[in-house]
Amino acid sequence: MKTKQKTKNQSAPEPLEKTATGIAGLDEITGGGLPKGRPTLICGTAGCGKTVLSMEFLVRGATEYNEPGVFMAFEETEGELAKNVASLGFDLERLASRKKLLLDFVRIERSEIEETGEYDLEGLFVRLSHAIDSIGAKRVVLDTIEVLFASLPNEAILRAELRRLFRWLKDKGVTAIITAERGRESFTRHGLEEYVADCVILLDHRVNEQISTRRLRVVKYRGSWHGTNEYPFLISDEGISVMPVTSMGLNHTASEQRVSSGVPQLDAMLGGKGYYRGSSVLTSGSAGTGKTSLAAAFVAAAAARGERCLYFAFEESVSQFMRNMRSIGLDLEPFVKSGLLQFHASRPNLFGLEMHLLTIQDLIRKWKPRNVVIDPVTNLINAGTATEVTLMLTRLIDQLKRQQITSLFTSLTAGDHGAEQSEVGMSSLMDTWLLLRNLESNGERNRALYVLKSRGMAHSNQIREFVLSSKGIQLVDVHIGDGKVLTGSARLAQEARTQSEAALQQQQRRRRQHELELERTAVEAQIATLQAGLAAKTEQCKLELDEEAMRYQSSAARESEIARNRMAQVKRVSDGRQKQRNNGSQ
Amino acid sequence: MKNSASRDGVHESSEAADASERESYVLRLYVTGTTAKSVRAIANIKKICEEHLHGRYTLEVIDIYQRPVLAKTEQILAAPTLVKLLPGPLRQFIGDLADTERVLLGLDLRPDREHNNRLGEQK
Structure with a gap:
């Protein structure tokens, strides 16, 4: 058979x-x-x-x-x-x-x-x-x-x-x-x-x-x-x-769940809730724009939620990273100690690209993190050509998405101008792309952030100033006046100006309020006088009416007394009177 | 021990004539059924043995179709294959053994060659 x-x-x-x-x-x-x-x-x-x-x-x-x-x-x-x-x-x-x-x-x-x-x-x-x-x-x-x-x-x-x-x-x-x-x-x-x-x-x-x-x-x-x-x-x-790119199965389920970016104001910009779980996030910008800080904030927030995070640092050693993040108020040490955060710092050209991918995949498979950061992904280009890196990332992101792992990649761009072009190969793989820029004006450099794209959410289209201080990361609304974006001290000056103007306005408003109050009291007083007059008049009116009634009663009493005195004539007299009244009306 | 003693004897006599003093041969011929090559190989080896190793050889003919496991354990690849188990070293002869000269050489049965070989071995 x-x-x-x-x-x-x-x-x-x-x-x-x-x-x-x-x-x-x-x-x-x-x-x-x-x-x-x-x-x-x-x-x-x-x-x-x-x-x-x-x-x-x-x-x-x-x-x-x-x-x-x-x-x-x-x-x-x-x-x-x-x-x-x-x-x-x-x-x-x-x-x-x-x-x-x-x-x-x-x-x-x-x-x-x-x-x-x-x-x-x-x-x-x-x-x-x-x-x-x-x-x-x-x-x-x-x-x-x-x-x-x-x-x-x-x-x-x-x-x-x-x-x-x-x-x-x-x-x-x-x-x-x-x-x-x-x-x-x-x-x-x-x-x-x-x-x-x-x-x-x-x-x-x-x-x-x-x-x-x-x-x-x-x-x-x-x-x-x-x-x-x-x-x-x-x-x-x-x-x-x-690693066939053609075989990329775009059939992973997309999560509705959101995860915080670690910066409340950024969450607000991303439809109020942050990134989607399992999405890929790219933060790109030139040197010193705060990419790593943003990544650290994300990791800190995730670890604080009790989720495992894997951080691949291709630029800094772990201790340097820790120190630097402490300076912006992010202490990641406890998370490392509690085992929620794992660091892997190595130079990218230590191994070939395939070895990197291997290490990453291996750790993900063994440790099963919910969040992965690769900082910066551009350093991997040293370990292969741009095409290979794109291939590898495609493969990696595909895998991460299938496992619902939220991933954040930082990307170093050469200058501020080419920022949007240089990432073309990579950007199509990313669900959310945050662009960090340096804005240079009035003799200072300030960081600015905007959401270039974020699939599947109503995100803000505004540029925010990205402030790193010892208190952490803050996103501040920038001032836009005379068609110029104001950041840094210019923004602060503008803010002060606005503040003093506001104070002045408030003072004026208070004065006007006071005046109106006075007027109102005056009117009320007038009303009181008039009402008092009205009451007096009413009283007088009432008295006069009473008097009239009394007068009428007493005259009627007098008449009846007379009638009683005259006896039996009462009726006739009253008849006769009635007749007279009737004739008079005719 | 016995082998080396008799080998010394051979050396001293310096003439390869006396068959009884030589080592006996253990040969195994692996064939595949009754193919033409198998039949030829059997005939050839029998002839060689009778002519050169009369009375001091054991020849076993094995059909690997019947005992395929031996093909693996004895590392048989070609057919027919003649394996010389003794005297050492182990040697394989592949083919139908039609090239008598080569077989004799390989079996150390060429008188002049054999003698030289033995001299070389002793040194």
Whole structure:
């Protein structure tokens, strides 16, 4: 069934099946790995990492893809191999004991061999076949088969046998890596590319300005798309790591959480809350604009929140840094003691760029900080070219973001004028870019800060003066008068002027208030008098009315008395009176 | 001990004629089934042994198709391969052993060469 399936796959015009190598970055470049069931040639000069790469292919296959592998070594013994790759964290003995890996050292000593007639390399085939079948291997490495050219005198037989071997490997259906030394004019010294034509990967180890970089290039990949660039790679204690920029996965989740920049006024400028967690922040500026201080403030704030911070200082020693930061009121010593803050101070040209990246990645992986500062990132350019640094940063930032680590990079720019251009390569990687500048006027230099960009937040568009004092970092609103930005003592003078003006105005205002108060009292007094008059008049009015009523009552009483005296006439008189009144009205 | 004693004897006699005084040979021939080369190699070595090592050799023919583990443990790469285990030093002969001259040289069975070699060894 299985073989049937296989032949069917081969005949159908399906895309090439691939075997994932599990090597970081390589699978991205090759669009999924090496051609499945076919041999791949890896060539390069001595010490460029051929053995490590092929061994990692097997180890990853065994540990991650459950594909056992056979490593046939022609140069190193089993013991040497195991020892050499132990530094990469590969435990070959354990894998071998679990039947996931089989090492076979082919020892050939030219001096012990006598050629006595026709022969073939069937012995090698038997060994390989037995090795593959004994553990059910899916992956095979032959490292370095070219040794045979030195040991076996008859090249014609050897070539014919190698051709047969590669065909045999294909028939066997194993994904194989064949390593070879780089030749002067061809890819390999003995022209193995002639036989292994499916996939050729070239490794290189170049020294540029005293700094060495390893590079990898897929020269050929029959029937498949592949990245054609030269990709830098490094050998770390976790194996090989290729750095393809094209593979940058922009799929990390963006956090909504905010973290303080350590300067309250700066937080206010950044939409009131500070940086986004997991974002990358660049502070750039010329010498002495306060980049490091800003970074220190960020670190101090983060440590105060109880978060781990990793600080890479490429300019100052730790003690110098501590002293300098104390002078602006930032004491980082307690955080170092409590283990929340770790410093790594080194000169950038101490190692190559890949080594730096390695150290950084390593520390991040082991220590798991939530914040990372690289101060200054521009110093790394000494350790590589600008392009390489950009590549490395891309890779680094990508990783940091994936792990939600907030990163702050400082960048030294040559002068105030070119500040915005010189960072073009780097700036697109950054989420927030704070530009620090020196403003020179009235015979003094003052620091100014503005937010050049900050993705995803409403940030201030204003220039603030950046004041470093023993009390810490302060951002002060600058004064803008007559179209000029005033900073430093000019700002202070302006502030004093404004202050005195304000005082004067207040005085005036108070006087006017007093006057108005007086007027009001006067009016109130008038109202009181008038009201008193009104009350008197009302009283008089009431008295008069009462008097009138009394008068009327007494007259009525008099009339009734008279009537009572006259007796019986009362009614008539009153009738008659009524009649008279009626007539009168008519 | 016995070997060195007899070697001295050889030296003194200065003529490589007496077979019984020589060391015995332990040879192993690794072949791959019954291929033409294998068959030729077996025939060739048998002939050489009978002619030059009569009565003082053991020859073992091993088919690595049958015993593939030996290919690894005995470091067999080419086929056929003849291994001379004794007398030392260990030597491998690859090929169908058609080049009798080379085989004899390698087995230290060329009288003149052999003699010189022994002189050299003694010095």
